[in-house]
Amino acid sequence: MDSSEHDHHRTLDYFVNGEKEETDKHELTVAQILERAGFTPPTEYQLERDSDHHKYTDYDREVEIRKDERFTATFVGPTPTS
Numbered sequence: 001m002d003s004s005e006h007d008h009h010r011t012l013d014y015f016v017n018g019e020k021e022e023t024d025k026h027e028l029t030v031a032q033i034l035e036r037a038g039f040t041p042p043t044e045y046q047l048e049r050d051s052d053h054h055k056y057t058d059y060d061r062e063v064e065i066r067k068d069e070r071f072t073a074t075f076v077g078p079t080p081t082s
Contacts (some may be wrong), residue, residue, distance in 0.1 A: 011023065011024050012065050012067055012069075013068055014065050014070070016033065016037035016073055017071075017073055019037060021036055021037055023036070025065065027062040027065060029060055029061060030042070030058065030059045031059040031060065033047055033071060034047055034059075037073060043059060043077070044077025045074060046074045046076045047063075048073075050071060
């Protein structure tokens with residue numbers, strides 16, 4: 001076996017709006033997933049898991065990250081008016 005297969009800090013790839021992200025954690029909060037993908041402030045976005053279309057409403061909720069998991073972040077914040 002290759003020594004990298006024994007690496008306990010193996011990274012998991014996941015995607016937010018088609019953009020690849022990486023983590024060495026098996027769980028991240030909804031806010032962490034959004035922030036790491038550049039969606040700030042996270043409270044202005046809603047995260048949805050693509051596989052089952054589950055929409056997360058609690059930003060502190062821990063989400064299990066699976067290999068190649070896909071999420072969609074949708075803007076739900078205030079829209080500026082002119």
